[in-house]
Amino acid sequence: MDTLVVDHPLAAARLTTMRDARTDSATFRAALAELTVMLVYEATRTLPVDKYQIHTPVARTTGYRLANPPLLVPVLRAGLGMANAALGLLPEAAMGFVGLARDEKTFEPRAYMESLPADLTGRPVFLLDPMVATGGSIEHAVRLLTTRGASEITVICALSAPEALAALAEAKLPIRIVTASVDERLNDSKYIVPGLGDAGDRQFGAV
Ligand SMILES: O=P(O)(O)OC[C@H]1O[C@H](OP(=O)(O)OP(=O)(O)O)[C@H](O)[C@@H]1O
Ligand SMILES: O=c1cc[nH]c(=O)[nH]1
Numbered sequence: 001m002d003t004l005v006v007d008h009p010l011a012a013a014r015l016t017t018m019r020d021a022r023t024d025s026a027t028f029r030a031a032l033a034e035l036t037v038m039l040v041y042e043a044t045r046t047l048p049v050d051k052y053q054i055h056t057p058v059a060r061t062t063g064y065r066l067a068n069p070p071l072l073v074p075v076l077r078a079g080l081g082m083a084n085a086a087l088g089l090l091p092e093a094a095m096g097f098v099g100l101a102r103d104e105k106t107f108e109p110r111a112y113m114e115s116l117p118a119d120l121t122g123r124p125v126f127l128l129d130p131m132v133a134t135g136g137s138i139e140h141a142v143r144l145l146t147t148r149g150a151s152e153i154t155v156i157c158a159l160s161a162p163e164a165l166a167a168l169a170e171a172k173l174p175i176r177i178v179t180a181s182v183d184e185r186l187n188d189s190k191y192i193v194p195g196l197g198d199a200g201d202r203q204f205g206a207v
């Protein structure tokens with residue numbers, strides 16, 4: 001499983017804002033949106049392009065566009081904070097949605113919403129979720145996508161835990177990970193350490 005760690009100084013600065021417990025919700029959301037732009041920028045670096053002819057005011061030249069723009073799929077709630085930023089870089093992209101909430105005792109994801117195209121054969125997918133902790137939520141979301149035929153899935157997250165990367169690699173899913181950090185570990189409540197707390201609550205308030 002390919003894992004790209006985007007360790008750019010500007011990404012580290014936004015992540016620092018998000019980690020800081022004193023950061024309010026509005027500032028947290030802004031930092032996540034800006035970080036998402038950087039992560040999506042790096043995630044799209046290797047996507048194939050189509051060439052086509054255009055005219056500048058001066059001459060004919062070659063133009064470029066993505067050959068096959070990815071379907072964007074934020075994982076609600078926390079992934080909602082990445083959706084608009086990703087769409088800003090990929091205005092031609094379509095968007096699907098998956099709603100998952102992790103059970104506080106079992107740590108298993110509970111699915112409460114899915115809105116996805118029926119056939120994802122041949123369509124690259126960018127799955128957006130700021131946190132990949134045990135990896136259970138992402139594995140659930142990926143299986144919803146592969147059931148529909150997706151075979152090229154990029155997981156874009158702010159923070160990941162080594163435990164999740166090991167579990168996802170073991171599951172042999174057709175994914176690559178683009179993350180701003182692989183943190184130290186999970187604690188007994190399966191929160192990422194040092195992490196940033198609950199990414200949904202930090203953006204939208206506790207439920
Ligand atoms: O890797 P895992 O151990 O599955 O944990 C990660 C999940 O937990 C968070 O969502 P949460 O369940 O808190 O829902 P929320 O976005 O509504 O807060 C996060 O956004 C991931 O979806
Ligand atoms: O650290 C964590 C783990 C799961 N979900 C979060 O929002 N944060």
Ligand SMILES: [Mg+2]
Pocket residue numbers: 078198199200201
């Ligand atoms: Mg949460």
